Amino acid sequence: MNAIAGKNSVILLVEDDPDDQELTKRAFRASRLRNELRIVNDGEEALDYLYRRGPFESPSSAPRPSLILLDLNMPKLDGRAVLERIKEDPALRRIPVVILTTSSQEEDVIRSYELGVNSYMAKPNRMDGFVQAIRDLEHYWFNLVILPGRFS
Amino acid sequence: MDIFRELVDGQGDPVVCLRDDGCVTYINAAGVAVVTAAPLQTVKQDIKIPSELLAEIRRLQAEDHEGMAGYVSLRTPAGLRHFEVRVKRSPGPDGAEWLVLLRNVTELRIAQRASQYRSAFAKLVSEVASRFAGAGLDEFDDAIEESLERIGIFAQADASYLFQFSERGDRMSVTHSWSSGRVAPLPEQLHDIDAQTMTWWMSRLHRAEVVALSSLTELPEEAQVERRILAAQGVGSLVDVPLTYKGVPIGFMGLSSAEEGRHWSQDEVHLLSIVGQVFTNALQHKRAEEALAQERNLLRTLIDNLPDYIYAKDAESRFILNNSAHLRLLRAKSPEDVAGKSDYDMFPRELASQYYEDEQEIIRSGHPLVNREESVITEEGERRWLLTTKVPLCDADGVPVGLVGMSRDITGRKQMAEALETHARLLEQANADLRMRNQELDEFTYIASHDLQEPLRKLVSFTDALQHDMKAGDAAEIRRDLDIIASAAQRMQRLVRDLLALSRSGRQAMEWELVDLNECVDLALDALEIRMGEEKAEFAKEKLPTVLGDRTLLTQLFQNLIGNALKFHGPDAPQVRLTAEEGDDGWVLGVQDNGIGIKQEYSEQIFAPFKRLHGRGSYEGTGIGLAICRKIVERHGGVIWVESEPGKGAHFKFSLPQREAEQSP
CATH class of the missing domain: 3.30.450.40 (GAF domain)
Structure with missing residues (x-):
């Protein structure tokens, strides 16, 4: 078993669209993932969460996520900026980041990998597809790959 | 008697004794030499006095001018000789009655003649x-x-x-x-x-x-x-x-x-x-x-038939010569009309003094002025462009005493160049327009593919979810799915509507007129009346100017900005104030609110289409209002920006540069 595949490890979803949040929650439910899904509404909130600022000051309100699902197009600070900040920061860069977005533009894909994203996924249109994608994602990141543990 | 004869014989001038009948009774050697070549002794009795001499002697005898002198020219063996003749009654031997004395005056006569x-x-x-x-x-x-x-x-x-x-x-x-x-x-x-x-x-x-x-x-x-x-x-x-x-x-x-x-x-x-x-x-x-006249004529013909203007001026810059073309330019009927006059008599003072100074400098320095482009105003008030060369005119010692000017009319060329330049500028403008349109089209395509995809995707996803929930018979979930589907469809509708509005704000032909901005604001407030009431908004405005612009677009601009001020209010009731300042280059107008404000780093992107700073949950809207505002301001030649800090309200400002009425397209 994977060193980080703790039963209650947290997945952070950064997503501004309430419908997409709802959709992701349903997909998680449907795929019966045991991981806890935490949701923030935009890039700024994501950084506040990761750095435990503002409303996320108490460690219990913002447990360090094992995986970040990041939308690209968001108001204020968008996904690209968030990704850049995470990968710049030695304390955060080990957290795998998966882009989950509607954009399948080559430019966005290339730019994301250049910034050090770990995976890039286009949101499937159909519900079944979305559920399957979430399952595959969980299986891959929490069962297959070996990631550095939380040794620090 | 012998002594007398010897004396007379030796006399150099001829002496002759005559009887009344003209017979010679005596003639001395000099006389013989005059009348004949024969020797005296042998021919004395036969000597014939030449007729010219005898005629003169008779004339003198008849007039009895004793002692008076007569003249005669005789052809002698030595040549023509001239003599003075004197006759004296003097009875002598052999019946002689007359003594005739001749004096050779040939040399005297020659000298006189000469x-x-x-x-x-x-x-x-x-x-x-x-x-x-x-x-x-x-x-x-x-x-x-x-x-x-x-x-x-x-x-x-x-x-x-x-x-x-x-x-x-x-x-x-x-x-x-x-x-x-x-x-x-x-x-x-x-x-x-x-x-x-x-x-x-x-x-x-x-x-x-x-x-x-x-x-x-x-x-x-x-x-x-x-x-x-x-x-x-x-x-x-x-x-x-x-x-x-x-x-x-x-x-x-x-x-x-x-x-x-x-x-x-x-x-x-x-x-x-x-x-x-x-x-x-x-x-x-x-x-x-x-030769000079011919040369002058040749030169005159030459300069009079050149299309260029040729003229000469004296040291005081007064015309001394003008060719026909130049006379025509000056509307002079004859060279006398301009001779002695200066540019001050022909051109506006400012132009004339510029010419005068140029010319005086040429005369002073002796350096020519070559190919200077200058303009003149003809008597009809028409501006002509000339390419002028002026060279000093020097006297024989090389001292400048005036100047010679040659000007070529390059108005046609100039106008063509200007037309080309205008054309190039228009072309450049058209290109810039085209580039902007292209960029807009790209943006539009991007928007169509992303922002329009978003609600569609929701429709598909939640239709799936609905089917699933219907199978499960979960009434609450079904209701939720339907709400999401409905709101996605509405969003879709609004997006399409706003996109059309954006497109129209950029494409619609502008109707330039003088617009009283106070009227625009009144119209915008009418449209926002209900929301103003709902939000219990306070409104204040300074007196706004009248500007040249499109009434409909400017009304829409105010409506969007005031609408935003109402929308992004903080905990307090919104206070909206319109500002107006007159700057160097037209007006700067503003809409100030006491709302939530914007971080400096987002102050640019808010004007891009569909850029929203807030999640859909917190504020309504598609994020296209400010994009439309920017478009409207740009079409009026201005810029739009925001001055704001989070929590301290926002002041949206835009400039409307002064425009001259004739520049309006």
């Missing part, structure tokens, strides 16, 4: 010379003809004439002549004859030798042509004197006589030489004047 000739000669020459001195060029021919006649008569010749050589000396023409009638006038065919046909004559004249012939028989064998021509005219003798100018033979003049055997003396040669010199000077003067 003196008379010289004074007549001097008078003639001076009259000829003064005839030319006062004559105009057009009188020269008459003056020469008259002078030829006078010297012909003076020299007792029958013809006088003037020949001139051609410039190259290979041809000659008789240009002026006079004839007494005893010699035929010089024939026409002596005009433009080949000098080669009279080589003997020509060679002598070219060597500047005088040709004097007492008889045509003196002409050598090789001068057959000359002899034939002269004989045909009835010429018996002639004298020709070459004319030279600065050592170059230019022709000859001569006298001829019908008389064969006439001896031509130095006097005639001298006369011809002196008058010839007068003629030469006159002819050279005439030639020079004609």
Whole structure:
């Protein structure tokens, strides 16, 4: 078993669209993932969460996520900026980041990998597809790959 | 008596004793020498007094002018001699009644004649010379003809004439002549004859030798042509004197006589030489004047037929010469209209003083002004562009005394260049427009593919979810799915509507007019009335200006900005205030609120289409309102920006640059 595949490890979803949040929650439910899904509404909130600022000051309100699902197009600070900040920061860069977005533009894909994203996924249109994608994602990141543990 | 006789015999002057009947009773040796060559002793009784002498003696006897002197010229063996004659009644031997005394005054008479000739000669020459001195060029021919006649008569010749050589000396023409009638006038065919046909004559004249012939028989064998021509005219003798100018033979003049055997003396040669010199000077003067006139005419024709403006000015920049083209430019009817005038009389003061200063500098420095582009205003007020070169005009010592100007009208070229430039600018503008449209189209495509995809995707996803939830029979979930589907569809609708609005705000033709912005704001407030009431908004405004613009677009601009101020309010009721400041380049207008404000780093992107700073949950809208605002301001030539801090409200400002009415498209 994977060193980080703790039963209650947290997945952070950064997503501004309430419908997409709802959709992701349903997909998680449907795929019966045991991981806890935490949701923030935009890039700024994501950084506040990761750095435990503002409303996320108490460690219990913002447990360090094992995986970040990041939308690209968001108001204020968008996904690209968030990704850049995470990968710049030695304390955060080990957290795998998966882009989950509607954009399948080559430019966005290339730019994301250049910034050090770990995976890039286009949101499937159909519900079944979305559920399957979430399952595959969980299986891959929490069962297959070996990631550095939380040794620090 | 012998002593007396010896005395008389030895007398150098002739002495003659006569009887009443004219018989000579005595004649001394000198007398014999005068009347006859025979010796005295043998022929004394037979001596015949020459008739001219006897006639003079009889005249003196009849008048009884004893002691009075008479004169007689006698042809003696020694030649023609002139004598003074005195007669005295003095009875003597052999019945002599009269004593006749002759005194040889030949030398005296010659001296007198010479003196008379010289004074007549001097008078003639001076009259000829003064005839030319006062004559105009057009009188020269008459003056020469008259002078030829006078010297012909003076020299007792029958013809006088003037020949001139051609410039190259290979041809000659008789240009002026006079004839007494005893010699035929010089024939026409002596005009433009080949000098080669009279080589003997020509060679002598070219060597500047005088040709004097007492008889045509003196002409050598090789001068057959000359002899034939002269004989045909009835010429018996002639004298020709070459004319030279600065050592170059230019022709000859001569006298001829019908008389064969006439001896031509130095006097005639001298006369011809002196008058010839007068003629030469006159002819050279005439030639020079004609050449000058010709050259002047050539230059005048040249400058008058050039399309460029050519003019000369004196040291005070007053016109002294203008070619036809320049006169036309100055609307002058004749050169007199502008001669002596300056640019101050022709052009506006400012222009004239610029020219004047340029020109004075040229005259002062001696440096030309080359290819300067300058403009003039014609009398019709039309602006013409000239390419002008002005060079100093110097006197013989090289001191500038004025200037010569040459100007080429390049208005056509200039206008073409300007038209090209305008064209290029329009093209560049059109290109920029096109680039902007392209960019907009790209943005639109991006928006169509992303922002329109979003609600569609929701429709698909939640339709799936709905089906799933219906199978499960979960009523609450079903209701939730339907809400999401409905709101996605509405969003879709609104997006399409806003996109159209954005597109229209950029494409619709603008109707430029003077717009009172207060009216625009009133219209915008009418449209926002309900929300103003709901939000319990306070509203204040300064007096707004009237500007040139599109009424509908400006109303929409205010409506969007005031709408935003109402929408993004903080915990307090919104306070909206309109501001207006007049700047250097038109007006800066503003909409200020007390709302949530915006971080500085987002102050740019909020104006991009569909850029939303807030999640859909917190504020309504598609994120297109400010994009439309920017478009409207840009179409009015202005810029839009925001001054704000989070929590301290926002002040949206936009500029409307001053526009001149005629610039409006």
